[in-house]
Amino acid sequence: MVRVLYVEDDPEIGLWVKDDLERRGYKVEWLTTGEGAAELAKQADLVVLDVMLPGLDGFTVGQRLKKEAPGIPILMLSARTSVDDKLQGLRFADDYLTKPFHPDELVARLEVLQRRYGQLPGKSVKLGHILVHVDRLTVIDSRTNDEIPLTSKQWQILHYFIRHPNQILTKEQIYEAVWEESYIEGDKTIMVHIRHIREKLEIDPGNPAIIETIRGLGYRVKS
Numbered sequence: 001m002v003r004v005l006y007v008e009d010d011p012e013i014g015l016w017v018k019d020d021l022e023r024r025g026y027k028v029e030w031l032t033t034g035e036g037a038a039e040l041a042k043q044a045d046l047v048v049l050d051v052m053l054p055g056l057d058g059f060t061v062g063q064r065l066k067k068e069a070p071g072i073p074i075l076m077l078s079a080r081t082s083v084d085d086k087l088q089g090l091r092f093a094d095d096y097l098t099k100p101f102h103p104d105e106l107v108a109r110l111e112v113l114q115r116r117y118g119q120l121p122g123k124s125v126k127l128g129h130i131l132v133h134v135d136r137l138t139v140i141d142s143r144t145n146d147e148i149p150l151t152s153k154q155w156q157i158l159h160y161f162i163r164h165p166n167q168i169l170t171k172e173q174i175y176e177a178v179w180e181e182s183y184i185e186g187d188k189t190i191m192v193h194i195r196h197i198r199e200k201l202e203i204d205p206g207n208p209a210i211i212e213t214i215r216g217l218g219y220r221v222k223s
Contacts, residue, residue, distance in 0.1 A: 001156075001177070002114065002163075003027045005044040007037055007061065008077070009053050013099075017048070020103045026110075027180070034061030038068040043176070045163075046110055051078035051089065059088055066092045073113035077101075114163075125162050127210050127221060130201055132162060139201070153178060154197050157190075158221075161211065165223035168214045194219060 004021060008014040009032045018028045029040055034056045041047055047065060051058035062074055076089040079099040089096045094116070095109050125132045130148065131140045137155060139148040150158065156178045161169065171190040172183040179189075198205040212220045 001025065001027045001180075002046065002110075003029070003044045003177070004046045004048055004110070005029050005031070005037065005040050006048045007031045007034060007053065007058070008048075008050040009033065010050070017103070017106070021107070024107060034058070034064075037061055038064055041065045041069045041072055043173075044069075044072060046113060047072055047074045048106075048110075049074055049076055049093070051076060051080060051085070062089070063092050073116070075106075075109060075113060125223065127162075127201075127223070129203065130210065132158065134159070134162065148200050150197070150200065153193060154200070157193055158197060158201075161219070161221035162223075165221060168217050168220045170218040173218070 002025070004026050006014070006018060006021070006028050008017065008030065011032075014030055014032065018030045021028050029044065031037055031040070033054055037047075037049075047062075049058050049062050049065070053061065058076060058078070062076065065072065065074060073095075074093040076093045076096045077099060078085060078089070078096070080086075081098050086096050094113055097106060097109060125134060126142070129142050131142050132138075133140065139150060139155075139158070140146070141148055157174060160174060160177050171187075174190050175181070175183040175187065194211060195205075198208050198211055201210050202208045210221060212222070214220055
């Protein structure tokens, strides 16, 4: 599930966008000011940021977000249409969409940013000897052409890795993204699930080549 940090002070527009994105499968954290945005951005996959905000304006908030979380894509929203405003936003943001806009265009632009940042995989992803069909929610062993059955949680964990290729992901990140609950230090849930996934996917689960353990940090899947 793609996590969007959405900062918009207009309650009518904010609720409309939040409801539409959630209906499409996004998880949305909606703020009406920029306060607290920098911390929440570290846990988000995308930021949708309005320019006109009470207190600090969107340009200032966006610049701070990029400084705190430089790898996160930011889409600016604004009723301002002047070239100067767009250029000011695009000095730090990754895209700029003017109001009014159609929700389909907003989602299309978010998907472009996800592809650009490697968050949105193609229809099929090859990881060693397995082929993951993201659109069909299936995993195939390319040596035998047999499907490898995964539980719902196992699939969500694998999909989260695919959306973040080559990145080291902590147990906390994985747990909070998949279970959508706060991680409790010492919880063995992720360790157990990854062991079971490895038993299904790896040629040698004791020496994994698909889901790597990065000692002291977490796990990584190389694309």
